[in-house]
Amino acid sequence: MTRTSRREDELTAVRGAGSTTVLIIGAGINGISLFRDLALQGVDAVLVDRGDFAAGASAASSHMIHGGIRYLENGEFRLVRESVQERNGLLRIAPHYVRPLRTTIPIYSTFSGILTAPLRFLLHRSGKPQERGAVLIKAGLMIYDLFSRDGGAVPRHRFLGRCESLKELPALDPDVKYTATYFDASMHDPERLALDVLQDGRSARATSYALNYVEAVGRDGDAVVLRDRESAEEFEIRADVVVNTSGPWTDLTNAALGDQTSFMGGTKGSHIVLDHPELLEATQGREIFFEHSDGRIVLIYPLKGRVLVGTTDIDADPREPARCTEEEVDYFFALIKHVFPSIPVSREQIVYRFSGIRPLPRHEDTAPGFVSRDYRIELDDSAAVPTLSLVGGKWTTFRALGESLADRVLELLGRGRSVSTVGLPIGGGLGFPHTVRARSAWMQANLPGADAARGDQLLVRYGTRAADVWAHIEQEADRPLADGALSVRELEWMVDNELVVRLTDIVLRRTNIAFVGDVTTEILEELADALAPLMGWDGDRRDAEIEATVQLLNDAHGLSLAVPTRR
Secondary structure, three states, X not given: OOOOHHHHHXXXXXXXXXXEEEEEEOOOHHHHHHHHHHHHOOOOEEEEEOOOOOOOHHHOOOOEEOOOHHHHHHOOHHHHHHHHHHXXXXXXXXXXXXXXXXXXXXXXXXXXXXXXXXXXXXXXXXXXXXXXXXXXXXXHHHHHHHHHOHHHOOOOOEEEEHHHHHHHOOOOOOOOOEEEEEEEEEEOOHHHHHHHHHHHHHHHOOOOEEEEOEEEEEEEOOEEEEEEOOOOOEEEEEEEEEEEOOHHHXXXXXXXXXXXXXXXXXXXXXXXXXXXXXXXXXXXXXXXEEEOOOOOEEEEEEEOOEEEEEXXXXXXXXXXXXXXXXXXHHHHHHHHHHHOOOOOOOHHHEEEEEEEEOOOXXXXXXXXXHOOOOOEEEEEOOOOOOEEEEEOOOHHHHHHHHHHHHHHXXXXXXXXXXXXXXOOOOHHHOOOOOOHHHHHHHHHHHOOOOOHHHHHHHHHHHHHHHHHHHHHHOOOOOOEEHHHOEEHHHHHHHHHHOOOOOHHXXXXXXXXXXXXXXXXXXXXXXXXXXXHXXXXXXXXXXXXXXXXXXXXXXXXXXXOOXXXXXX
């Protein structure tokens, strides 16, 4: 029996039962958050996704947990208040992945935007874009402080003039007049955070199941027809409530279930990742966040020893794959030159690019930047079983959104909430050590025999769940893989516990090998060779996995890997 039996066991259990209390379609962060919340309430649920967990819109974020200062201009005060509360909460309950992030806005004028801001606020559209000046940004940050400070735990924003700004950031454009600095939060490993939330749900309820690569393809009376994309086998499942959390693809999922909706109107956001030590040094460890000349909010963000640059905001069709285009790369280079004019950048320094579609509501003629980032829940009670559709949602508010969705589901089931997720640690955030001394003591106690570098790698990747991973690793002889990015025994643990199905699951979401530009054809071959006996792959499947991964990395992420010769 191969270690894929864990997923096979879950598939067998779901097929055998033929029913559950709640079926959740879409395993992005919001579907996963709902799954966790329901499991904690003792409600059985089955979560399915046509791809891997957190592989769609959730994998294409700017790696930020932020309060959304710019949403103030949209008048979305409720969303900003909730966002900063959730940001502050995630810093406490998920400290292994969410950390404070100093953020600086370069400002080039004093009064710009004051006359047009009321029109932007009221009409949510504008003519020629006009940058926001110091007075407008100062007013916004004062309001933001009122929402954001968490009883004084978060520092107030501060303004600096040109001279002081250039002392702190010497490579900054010398034409800058001011800088404003405040704190938000970074999210270093979004997909791993999503997996950690998922593991909480799986642990909380033995009769709740999560299935990746399983697609909802239709309805048969009161049953939903699912297809296992690995075997092509179809089977039916009945539920008391169906919840559609498939993000930008919500309308397409509803159509497959026989319901025509027009809820969604997502926009494409692209990013590039640069291996650029000079640009990394120029940021001084802080995010540079500003409005470009076209009115888009953009960022330059140090992350994992690289620099993340984004993002665009372009209307997109969810039926087409989102790709970062050469025009968008030119746009990113122009904005880098705008902020750091003395630092050259080239395409050779791009190690990774990615693009996704935001799950925004249909917005007609509203400018993309003004489309609400808030969420709402739509109920279709005319279907054979009550069906909820989530419209909108973002990473920062996933816990609160999961709670709101769960409350609607509990209401439909005639049940009450028994457990609150407010302040409840997520997975490896429980008992996470915050200081250098505490980290050292924790690793000595929980990772005996691990050297400092390996212990730190595991703690960063899993939080305090690293203790379980290390206990597995120590049971047998181990050897490193992918230049030390992980090991054979750790890979085995991932297959056993994280429902790995494909090679792409490892290089794109279980690790950050691709994101930081460390993936090569040789590494893919090495990983496929290590995965083959764990997954029960024959030579043809092993070769097909490598080819599919190379094709995806080249097409979607801008790499130029060669396809190896088949064995």
